[in-house]
Amino acid sequence: MIHSIIKDRSTKLFLLLGGFFITNALLAEFIGVKIFSLEDTLGISRANIPIFGQAFSFHLSAGVVLWPVVFIMTDIINEYYGPKGVRFLSFLTAGLIAFAFLMVSITIQLSPSDFFRLGSDVPDANAAFRGVFGQGLWIIIGSLTAFLIGQILDVVIFHRIKKVTGEKQIWLRSTGSTLVSQLIDSFVVLFIAFYVGPRLQGAVDKQWTFSQVMVTGTGNYIYKFVVALLMTPVIYLVHGWIERYFGKSLAAEIKNSAMSKVNE
Template structure:
């Protein structure tokens, strides 16, 4: 979780300069959605209390490491990125964990991870980009929209590793505890 937050906080500073999307996407849009996969896997395999501990540890370490590494030259935007990231991360990840937990017994396996990721991604996007970039020259609304579209796409793609990891880890845990 810590590495995901660190990478995302660093990479959000760099526009995605391909396909003429530099005003729509940053590189951080591609790494951060993996945090929702980590949260959902922790929740599925170890429950809500363990997941909340993972989130809190990720939050503290993410803030501390981001303050240290993600700013090459400390300025107001860098500070706002760290504050926005921390606020958005904590609120969105806890929301994701709670939504997933409420839906965990849904008969369709993909509903809890997908729905919790989409809703919490929307909250995360709004909080992060408005805190980090509101009132600056950064085209934050278009960056936020691009970021959210990428989060939706990655949330869909993450369903495959989620299903595979849960199945394999349940098999491993089942065989370990049956000894």
């Protein structure tokens, strides 16, 4: 009876966390095409500090709004369902993102109706649709590669820290693994999408310099770093809710099961 309760509640929680995880990752991919100025958004002056031979400023992909949430969700799923649960959701999410972009690329090729052209306030609605949803192939490849590498690193670092801390210091294993994985994620996506990709395509005129990649990646990481630290209380709130949902004994059994699978 107890095991059936555990299985039922555990499955429901996995679906809830997994659904939230996948939704945030998909949204982050689609809104990531927009680049925004953090300083202008906050109404503050740009620092323009010279680094890597360029003036540093926070020009960020809108996806950074959601990616810290994705990595925190990774740690919570990791805590209760172990590496297998995270890997399953990570590869499922990557497949769904690829499928979503495939469907979008097909819809971009559809001839727009006159109703679509005339019924929009945008002068060229179809061009706007293509511009927003039609991300380049190398951006997609870079994003998916960075996502999978970041997820794998997050899982490994999380459990190595947990082996040392045990059930204590949730913030250390969650925030620590997130900060390392996001460091890699922030640079890999830019390096593939804007440095390697254009060079392989022969589109040298669209290729970023190494300095541009480093400056933009640094800004993205600093933002993610700060947000990850600020969201530490959220991790405790979610953990507290899950503990109440399962009850302490059931929660402990599920977490011990997740750790035993790591040590197998």
